[in-house]
Amino acid sequence: MHSLDAIILSAGKASRFGVPKVLLPAGPGGVLLTRVLAQALQTADGQVVVVLGREAGVARYAIERWLERHPAVKERVYLVVNPHYAQGQSTSIKLGLRALRNAPGALVFLADMPAQEPGKLAQLRDAIHSRGPQTVAVAAGEQGQIRPPVFLTKKLFPAVARLAGDQGARAVLQDFKERVELVEWGPGPWFCDVDDWPTYQELALTLGWAHESFVPLALEACSVAATKALVDAALASEIVPWLSPGLLLLAAEGETRWLKLRQTYRGVRGIIQGPAQTPAAYLELLRRASLAVLAAETAPKL
Numbered sequence: 001m002h003s004l005d006a007i008i009l010s011a012g013k014a015s016r017f018g019v020p021k022v023l024l025p026a027g028p029g030g031v032l033l034t035r036v037l038a039q040a041l042q043t044a045d046g047q048v049v050v051v052l053g054r055e056a057g058v059a060r061y062a063i064e065r066w067l068e069r070h071p072a073v074k075e076r077v078y079l080v081v082n083p084h085y086a087q088g089q090s091t092s093i094k095l096g097l098r099a100l101r102n103a104p105g106a107l108v109f110l111a112d113m114p115a116q117e118p119g120k121l122a123q124l125r126d127a128i129h130s131r132g133p134q135t136v137a138v139a140a141g142e143q144g145q146i147r148p149p150v151f152l153t154k155k156l157f158p159a160v161a162r163l164a165g166d167q168g169a170r171a172v173l174q175d176f177k178e179r180v181e182l183v184e185w186g187p188g189p190w191f192c193d194v195d196d197w198p199t200y201q202e203l204a205l206t207l208g209w210a211h212e213s214f215v216p217l218a219l220e221a222c223s224v225a226a227t228k229a230l231v232d233a234a235l236a237s238e239i240v241p242w243l244s245p246g247l248l249l250l251a252a253e254g255e256t257r258w259l260k261l262r263q264t265y266r267g268v269r270g271i272i273q274g275p276a277q278t279p280a281a282y283l284e285l286l287r288r289a290s291l292a293v294l295a296a297e298t299a300p301k302l
Contacts, residue, residue, distance in 0.1 A: 003046030004128060004151075005103045007096035008036055010111035011053025011085035018242025019249055020055045021194050022111040023062060025287050027209050032194060033059060034066040035114045041073050043121040043149075044107055049078045049099045051092040053085025054239075061279035088166030097157055105153040108169060113148060115189040115203060124149065127183045134179055137169075140190075141182035146173055147191050197244040204294055214291040217272065222259040231268050243272060244293050249286065251276035256288055 010022050010033050022033040030038075033050075040048045052059045060079055067074045080099055084091045093108065100106050107128065109116075120140070128138045128151045139150040150169050152160065159172045173180055185191070194200050204210040234241055234248050243249040246269035256274030272292070274285040 002104050004044040004107060004125060005046040005100050005105070006040040006044035006048045006107040006109060007093070007100065008033070008040055008048065008050045008109045008111050009089060009092045009096065010036075010059060011051045011056075011082040011092040012089065012112070013054055013086055013239065016195060017197070018240055019286060020058070021200065023055065023058060023283060023286055024194070024200055025204070025209055025212060025290050026114055027207075028212055029069065030066065031062050031283075032114045033111045034062060036109055036111050036116070037063065037066065037077070038070075039114075039116045039118075039121060040107070040109050041076065042118060043125050046103070047076055047078055047100065049080060049096045049106075050111075051080055051082050051096045053082045053092065055282075056081045058279040058282050062283060088164075089168045090160075090163035090165055093169060094161055094163065097152075097160055101157070103154070105151055107149055107151045109149045110193070112194040113190075113192065114194065115192050115207065116149070117188075117190050120183075120185050120190060121149075123185075124151070124183050127181060131181055135181050136176045136179045137173055138181045138183065139173070141184040142187055142191055144182065144184075146170060146177075146180060146182065147185070197242075201244075201294060201297065205298065210291070210294040210298060212291055214288050214295075217288065217292045218255060218257040220257055220259050222261055222271075224261055224263050224265040227259060227261060227268075227271060228265065230271060231265055235266060235268075243286075243289055244297070246270065247272065247293060249289055251282075251285075256285060258289075258292065 023031045026032045026035040080095055082092045082095050131138055136153050136155045139146045156172055192203055241249050248268055248271045250271055250273050252273035259271040261269055272289040276282040276285050
């Protein structure tokens with residue numbers, strides 16, 4: 001039996017979210033990306049290729065720190081950076097498959113789908129190993145629909161290589177639908193795609209991430225006039241650094257603090273500022289800010 005290799009696609013722009021969503025907290029010491037990495041390593045016994053894009057340096061740092069705590073799997077993890085990630089998902093999946101070009105196939109995970117269940121992943125793995133000779137792919141299913149994660153056999157690699165733009169494997173699988181084996185999982189949180197703050201908040205509450213302890217942030221009431229230049233510059237940036245609806249996350253020197261605007265300005269109701277000069281500092285800022293917002297939004301209203 002061949003070993004099972006995997007790819008994690010973690011190179012999206014996350015422009016709809018704002019901050020790099022795969023770096024949001026997902027349990028003590030972990031982020032969404034490392035949670036999916038742990039799931040991939042538990043499912044696949046071969047190499048796991050992680051394709052990075054936006055904030056690749058910070059993502060690499062997060063993975064390296066996680067691997068320090070899990071040294072037994074370190075040799076199985078291979079990181080690649082996609083310099084063309086802004087051109088769409090096709091560039092990332094092709095890069096990942098090139099890294100595994102000698103493998104009989106690859107199980108593809110999405111880094112923003114962190115609620116996979118071990119038992120269901122085991123079912124998928126068993127189906128991959130027992131697939132028939134005519135099968136070109138094995139995928140999780142939701143009421144008969146193809147969902148990630150998806151195992152692509154080498155037979156599909158040439159078709160995937162012809163993808164362009166933001167097309168993913170689904171575009172190829174539709175052409176081979178009769179030869180795709182589905183492992184029905186049914187509806188559930190395992191198919192939850194973290195595309196916005198409310199979705200992340202719901203997962204964080206359901207899975208207990210929101211209860212992680214953190215150092216509270218200093219709160220400061222602030223006028224629009226005092227923050228106008230900061231807000232205008234942030235909203236003019238290529239990817240606006242929204243943390244949650246109406247709340248910006250900005251780098252600044254000094255202690256991390258939460259500025260609450262006395263009046264909403266251009267859709268902004270607050271700004272969290274803090275040190276972010278290094279990958280470690282940025283991850284800490286994002287972690288503290290996220291946990292503070294989760295705590296504030298779930299606190300009982302008096």
